[in-house]
Amino acid sequence: MTHPSIQNRPLKPSYDHIVVGSGSGGAAVARRLVDAGADVLLIEAGPGGIGIPEIDDPTQWVPLGRGVYDWGYDYTPTDRINGRTIGIPRGRVLGGSSAINAMMWYRGHPADYDAWEAAGARGWSFADVLPYFKRCEDWQDGETAFRGAGGPLRIERSPDPHPLATALVDGAHELGVPVIDDPNGPDNEGAALSNFNISRGKRWSSARGYLWPVLDRENLHVLTGSLAVSLGFDGRRCVSVRHMVDDVLIETRAGAGIVLALGAIDTPRLLMLSGIGDPAELKRLGLPVLADLPGVGRNLQDHPLVRAINFRASRPVGPPRDNGGGSMVNWKTQANLAQANVHTFPVLNRSATPDVTASYDLSGDVFAIGTGLMRSRSRGFLRLLGTDPRSPLDIQPNFLAEQGDMDDLVQAVDFALNLARTHAYADWFDGFAAPARHPGRTEIIDFIRMSCSTFFHTCGTAKMGEDAMSVVDSRLAVHGLDGLMIADASVIPIIPSCNTHAPVTMIGERAADFILQAA
Structure with a gap:
């Protein structure tokens, strides 16, 4: 164009x-x-x-973080994440973070916005905000009660999802998670192909x-x-x-x-x-x-991400498609929860923090499953460390400060480890890479502390x-x-599950x- x-x-x-x-x-x-x-x-x-080109190409979004179009911010280290620095990519370019992000179009559960109303944001229930979500959208399947068409933002599913993206959906179904057509529908619980701001192979x-x-x-x-x-x-x-x-x-x-x-x-x-x-x-x-x-x-607030559970691939994964993923699973760590609280997605390559890379052998053909908490409880703060507009900041999400967050992430990691051993992954799974085996709770907690990262959802x-x-x-x-x-x-006021x-x-x-x- x-x-x-x-x-x-x-x-x-x-x-x-x-x-x-x-x-x-x-x-x-x-x-x-x-x-x-x-x-x-x-x-x-x-x-x-x-x-x-690197902004337009959906497969090249990861290196944009820490590049010339990123502000280069960091979360302040804590003992809970082993004193590590977690970078927070934020777009410094026309379009802001939408020009460097993973192009996911996902609005969570209707209850997220009803919670805003209950917290004092009058007039922001899901019924109030749905018309504005629809106004944004040019959804490939056209207008429905929940989706909009003709809006400024083109939204499409992958026209040719990678087999590892469809394996995630099929594997989750084997583990008892329902398969849904659209995660932006009346309920987001389930496994589905993702909605992307991608059209004809270009970022939108x-x-x-x-x-x-x-x-x-x-x-x-x-x-x-x-x-x-x-x-x-x-x-x-x-x-x-x-x-x-x-x-x-x-x-x-x-x-x-x-x-x-x-x-x-x-x-x-x-x-x-x-x-x-x-x-x-x-x-x-x-x-x-x-x-x-x-x-x-x-x-x-932000969503803590476990980056990531890596597996040995029995054959080359091949070049990335879409945003390097293609699907998602939203599920509950406890059946009595009102809505899904954990999010899982495929990575068509290895994905690891520097500590994980240093601790495990990730050579050869590797694929990964990322997972994290979309109903996080921890709250943090931002403080100025100087009065110059370019001065450093103390940005603290307090990841893992709440025991409930750690408990949910342990289950999330366990779920990801089980996913790779479903029949859906039979043509791909060739053993564990990071962690190097399916560990127990104590070792999973240690892994979470070294692999905890961010979904970049600071709010x-x-x-x-x-x-x-x-x-x-x-x-x-x-x-x-x-x-x-x-x-x-x-x-x-309250981070949505998306x-x-x-x-x-x-x-x-x-x-x-x-x-x-x-x-």
């Missing part, structure tokens, strides 16, 4: 709306405001990333779906390579963004409002650098206190709700301030509606 280009326009002193961050939420809200005729400035710290990011079609619009100014430094206020109203343009600090004003969509790490950072947060934290850093919101940077650091630790209200407006909204993963790209896109769609309804 012919790639579009970002228009090189002079920066105006003022726009109707400024959207900071072009990822899943920011791209959606910017597009809807542009379609409504508003004059929009979209600020992105990273480059355009248009026409980059938020930039491609939402922004590329409108890059030539006169009322959209996309400014890449511009780092937001702080927000400007007139009394309690947010009126401007201070940002870097060619190494010069510029202040650009917004007449109608500003939307933060920098993600669950950089949105709380920008809030705190602007004097919005816990007064004790702000004073520790020598920052003025504009708004007393102690929840900024708290409630950090919750500026949560939506009405209690003292909430940062935004149910219309995504920052409490106590005017003209400032947040439309990214930071507003999620990848965060789909729910954050939905949040962006709703943010635009809230703005347009108030106009």
Whole structure:
């Protein structure tokens, strides 16, 4: 296809709306405001990333982490994960993390969003958010009661799944897990082919779906390579963004409002650098206190991933297909649970943390099964370690802090080990690689501590709700301030049992509606 280009326009002193961050939420809200005729400035710290082969190729997403399009953030080590550093790939490019992620379109269980409503996010039950999920989608099977068609984001199953992807589905069925047609239907429990933001072998990011079609619009100014430094206020109203343009600090004003969509790490950072947060934290850093919101940077959540259970293959796996996976299993560690809490997926190669690689022989033909917890209990935090917008951060998810999380992960690993010995894997399984055998509970716990990683689903650091630790209200407006909204993963009050790209896109769609309804 012919790639579009970002228009090189002079920066105006003022726009109707400024959207900071072009990822899943920011791209959606910017597009809807542009379609409504508003004059929009979209600020992105990273480059355009248009026409980059490694971004477009779905099989090449893993090396994008720790590359030039990644912010390079890390979770702070703890003894629970053997003092290891866990990297958190976050997209620093037009489209944000949707341009470097695994392209999974998955929104979890309807009960996830009913839990948001119960936690104080009024109007965010599944019935409330379903129309916005549908609005995002261009689902290959067309519109249904649960799926949308004709939306900006193309969503497809693999047209030719790898045999190891279908083995995962068939093997899970042998172990008693139901096979379902669509994990984005009324219930996500079961084994299924995955939904991907992939079409004709190319990544379909938020930039491609939402922004590329409108890059030539006169009322959209996309400014890449511009780092937001702080927000400007007139009394309690947010009126401007201070940002870097060619190494010069510029202040650009917004007449109608500003939307933060920098993600669950950089949105709380920008809030705190602007004097919005816990007064004790702000004073520790020598920052003025504009708004007393102690929840900024708290409630950090992520899904712990066991990376991964590796097996010897009886024959070459061959080149990767799709995103290097192709299917998923969502199941319950206890039959009485209300919804699936564990997620399992195939890896068409070896997959291991550095500690696992150093401890086991992963040479030769190897395939893997990744597994992790989608109903994690642990909560963490984010703290600034300096006042420069590029200063290091203390980012702590507190993985494995809750005993229940470890108990569930032990069962998840055991399930993955059993999967590979089902009849479905008979043509592939040639022994264990990491772990080197099917161990007992104590050894599985040791393996989890050395292999615990992240699904990259950081969220919750500026949560939506009405209690003292909430940062935004149910219309995504920052409490106590005017003209400032947040439309990214930071507003999620309780992590949903899925990848965060789909729910954050939905949040962006709703943010635009809230703005347009108030106009």
